[in-house]
Amino acid sequence: MGKTIVLPAQASLRAELEADGWVVVARSFGAQLNSDSIHEQRLHAMVARADGSVRELGDADVDAVLNLDATTIADYPGSVATQHTPLDRRTATPSVSRRAFGAFRPGGDLVSMTFVDIDGVEAETHFTVVHRAWRGRGLGIAVKAASVLTLAAEGVTRFRTGGSVDNVAILRANDALGYVRDEEWVTLAQNVR
Template identity: 40%
Template structure:
């Protein structure tokens, strides 16, 4: 992988010039938005959380006492994040995880018998709330936990008056795209990462 990476939107006129100059695509990513109505329709969000609680999971906002478990969960999952230059997820130690709370991020988790098995992290900008990352322990995947914790985060920020939410990821992560579309997100941006071959 070369350090000379250009990240451009699919409709950017520079794209054709870069390809003509010899750049090749090394990654594809996307950005999506959820725009809630006023008042928000919550049926899909509520159903996602209920589907998880009906399985016995506790879905709740996490305080910073959960930092060790968030750190451990991210360590287990780090290699599973699909990589593109535009969507790289850093490997965080516990002090960096604690910094998420100090920086005003909000974390929501799924808990099974006291063990954190899924987490999502959301931040608030002036324009919207943005999901930073969502992950589920390998043993608990395909049980609706990613959608449940994300739905819980959206509901909490909607209660605070937020109406626009953003998220994104690697194009190869079809499961993430389906999960976000289920919650009402629509892909509005597609990005290509390009590099000059060595």
């Protein structure tokens, strides 16, 4: 593979590139949830059903965040458009503009987390991840639901998220939370002969 380029799926340039031998190597999406569409009771139930406890993360959780990030760094599907850059101590530390929510198993280990970037009344999910051994238990949905409920209560009105179309779990989670997909992107790679 040679160079890659990320374009909206409907971009006219896509057809030109494909005619020149470029190939689609990944697809990604964007989705939105507005606060007036949030079904609070359903989201609270998602948090309550989590296998473990769910709460907002803080400074005391940074080591656990770094450990889970290192454990799951190879688990992000897709290509350049959905790559996850490994966290360092600074990026693993939540702040006013970068909030984080986690799920802890009964023994206290962090097994799922989501980080959300805040800009005024808008929030963009940076990433959500679940430890491989704890997938399929509703933890990714629970941490995203907790983030939406908390931030909406604080005045956030527009939530954005995205990811790889190959990540069936996050697509299902977003659908369950009420996100509506409104963008599709393709990653094209130059076919080197």
